[in-house]
Amino acid sequence: MLKEISIGLSLAAVIYLLIAGYDITPLLFLAAAGGGLYYFARMRGLINVKNFENTGNTGRQEVTFSDIGGQDSAIQELKEALDFIKNHFSIRKLGIRPLKGILLTGPPGTGKTLMARAAAGYTDAAFVAASGSEFIEMYAGVGAQRVRRLFQSARESASRQNKSNALIFIDEIEILGGKRGQTTSHLEYDQTLNQLLVEMDGLKVDDKVRVLLIAATNRADMLDPALLRPGRFDRRVKVDLPDKEGRIEILKLHTRNKPLAEDVKLETIARESFGFSGAHLESLANEAAILAMREGCKEICQRHFNESIDKVMLGGRLDRRPSEADMRRVAVHETGHALLSEIVRSGSVSTLTVTPRGDALGYMRQTPEDDTYLYTKDYLENQISVMLAGSVAEEIILGNRSTGSSGDFEQALRAAETMVRSGMSRLGVVCPDTLPQDLKHQTITEIVKVQE
Incomplete structure (x- = not known):
C-alpha cells in the first residue's frame, strides 16, 4: 500500500513541475541513476530485500x-x-x-x-x-x-x-x-x-x-x-530413523487416504523397509499408488508395495535389454547370492530378479529378520559369504568371473573393515588411526578369503 502511494505522489509531483514550466531533465537523470544503483545493489545482495x-x-x-x-x-x-x-x-x-x-x-x-x-x-x-x-x-x-x-x-x-x-x-x-x-x-x-x-x-x-x-x-x-x-x-x-513400530505408524499415516486391498500387510512392508526414513516411506506409499493407477487398479495391492520398495531402494526399471549371455551370467550370479542366503538363514530372500534397475543388472534383496542395530561376528561373516557367493557361482558354473561383482566386493570389504574396527579380527582390539595400512589390508584380505 505504501509503495503505491509513493509512486502516485511522485507522478503527481512530476506532472505539477511540468505544468509549472520547470525543466525536470536533471530529476529524471538522478532518478534513473538511483534506480540503476538500487537494482545493481539488490542483484549483488548489498541491499536486504529477503522476506522470510x-x-x-x-x-x-x-x-x-x-x-x-x-x-x-x-x-x-x-x-x-x-x-x-x-x-x-x-x-x-x-x-x-x-x-x-x-x-x-x-x-x-x-x-x-x-x-x-x-x-x-x-x-x-x-x-x-x-x-x-x-x-x-x-x-x-x-x-x-x-x-x-x-x-x-x-x-x-x-x-x-x-x-x-x-x-x-x-x-x-x-x-x-x-x-x-x-x-x-x-x-x-x-x-x-x-x-x-x-x-x-x-x-x-x-x-x-x-x-x-x-x-x-x-x-x-x-x-x-x-x-x-x-x-x-x-x-x-x-530425531532418528524410525524402528519397525514407528514405520508401521508412518505407513498408516501415509495410506489413510489410499484404498488398500485386503492382501496389504503394513507390518510386512515395515519389516522389509528397515533403514527407511519417514520421507522414504511417504515416497514408497506414493509410488505404490502410482503403480496401481498405471495398471488401472482401483485398489493398491501388496505387490505394488513390494515393487515400490525396490524402486525406492534401487531406482526405476530400465528399458535396456542385456544379451542372452549376460542375462544368463546375471541369473547365475544372483542365484548364488540367494542360495547361500537361504543356507545361512532360511526364508531370508525377499526378491530375486534379473530385471535391470538403477545401476544393477539384477539383484537379490534380503528380508531383515528384525531391526538390528548390533552385529555379531557370525552375522558379519555370513553376510560376507553371501556377498561373495555371486562371483563364486559365476566361477563354478561359467568358469570365470565378471566385473559385476565389484559392488559385492566393496560391501564385503566394508564388512571386514567393521570387524577389524570392532576387535573381531585376529589383531584383537586395535586403534584404527594408528594401525599400519599394510597390516590392515592384510587382515581384511584374510577375513574375506576365509569366507570365500
Missing part, C-alpha cells in the same frame, strides 16, 4: 504432532521443552530461565521440519522459517543483516497476529553456525554467526514477544561450540 517465510496467515494446513509418526520419544522430549514456553507464568514463579533454542538433529527425511511446524501450533506461536544458506553471501555484513531481519520479522509477525510467542525455524543451520576460523578468505561466516549469538543472548522472558529458536541439522559435529553451550541451544532432540 511466515506461515501465520498463509492458509496452509496446520501441522500437529499427531501428523508425525514414528518419533514418539523425540516428540515427548520436544513437548517437555515447549511446556516451558506455554507455562511461562509458572516457571517465572519458580525462577526457571526460559529456553532460548532447541536443536533437532538426525538424518534427512526424519521429520525435523514437520516437528518445528507442529511446535509452533503447540505453543500458539507465529512461525517464521529460513534455511542456513539464505544468510551467506560473498559481501561482508549481508548475513548479519539478514539475521537481524529474521528476528525482527518474527516479532512483527507475532504482533500482527496478536500472539505473544514467535517461533523461528532455521534448517541446515550447519551452514550458518559452522565452526569459526575455518574460512580464511573473509569473515562473513564468522560475522553472521556472531550476530546469531548476539540475537540469542538478547532473548528475555519479559519480552513483549517471546521468541524461541528451533534449528535442524544432520551434521551437529560441524557446529561451533559457542552455539551449543547452555543458554543458547539448551535442548538437543535426536
Whole structure:
C-alpha cells in the first residue's frame, strides 16, 4: 500500500513541475541513476530485500504432532521443552530461565521440519522459517543483516497476529553456525554467526514477544561450540530413523487416504523397509499408488508395495535389454547370492530378479529378520559369504568371473573393515588411526578369503 502511494505522489509531483514550466531533465537523470544503483545493489545482495517465510496467515494446513509418526520419544522430549514456553507464568514463579533454542538433529527425511511446524501450533506461536544458506553471501555484513531481519520479522509477525510467542525455524543451520576460523578468505561466516549469538543472548522472558529458536541439522559435529553451550541451544532432540513400530505408524499415516486391498500387510512392508526414513516411506506409499493407477487398479495391492520398495531402494526399471549371455551370467550370479542366503538363514530372500534397475543388472534383496542395530561376528561373516557367493557361482558354473561383482566386493570389504574396527579380527582390539595400512589390508584380505 505504501509503495503505491509513493509512486502516485511522485507522478503527481512530476506532472505539477511540468505544468509549472520547470525543466525536470536533471530529476529524471538522478532518478534513473538511483534506480540503476538500487537494482545493481539488490542483484549483488548489498541491499536486504529477503522476506522470510511466515506461515501465520498463509492458509496452509496446520501441522500437529499427531501428523508425525514414528518419533514418539523425540516428540515427548520436544513437548517437555515447549511446556516451558506455554507455562511461562509458572516457571517465572519458580525462577526457571526460559529456553532460548532447541536443536533437532538426525538424518534427512526424519521429520525435523514437520516437528518445528507442529511446535509452533503447540505453543500458539507465529512461525517464521529460513534455511542456513539464505544468510551467506560473498559481501561482508549481508548475513548479519539478514539475521537481524529474521528476528525482527518474527516479532512483527507475532504482533500482527496478536500472539505473544514467535517461533523461528532455521534448517541446515550447519551452514550458518559452522565452526569459526575455518574460512580464511573473509569473515562473513564468522560475522553472521556472531550476530546469531548476539540475537540469542538478547532473548528475555519479559519480552513483549517471546521468541524461541528451533534449528535442524544432520551434521551437529560441524557446529561451533559457542552455539551449543547452555543458554543458547539448551535442548538437543535426536530425531532418528524410525524402528519397525514407528514405520508401521508412518505407513498408516501415509495410506489413510489410499484404498488398500485386503492382501496389504503394513507390518510386512515395515519389516522389509528397515533403514527407511519417514520421507522414504511417504515416497514408497506414493509410488505404490502410482503403480496401481498405471495398471488401472482401483485398489493398491501388496505387490505394488513390494515393487515400490525396490524402486525406492534401487531406482526405476530400465528399458535396456542385456544379451542372452549376460542375462544368463546375471541369473547365475544372483542365484548364488540367494542360495547361500537361504543356507545361512532360511526364508531370508525377499526378491530375486534379473530385471535391470538403477545401476544393477539384477539383484537379490534380503528380508531383515528384525531391526538390528548390533552385529555379531557370525552375522558379519555370513553376510560376507553371501556377498561373495555371486562371483563364486559365476566361477563354478561359467568358469570365470565378471566385473559385476565389484559392488559385492566393496560391501564385503566394508564388512571386514567393521570387524577389524570392532576387535573381531585376529589383531584383537586395535586403534584404527594408528594401525599400519599394510597390516590392515592384510587382515581384511584374510577375513574375506576365509569366507570365500
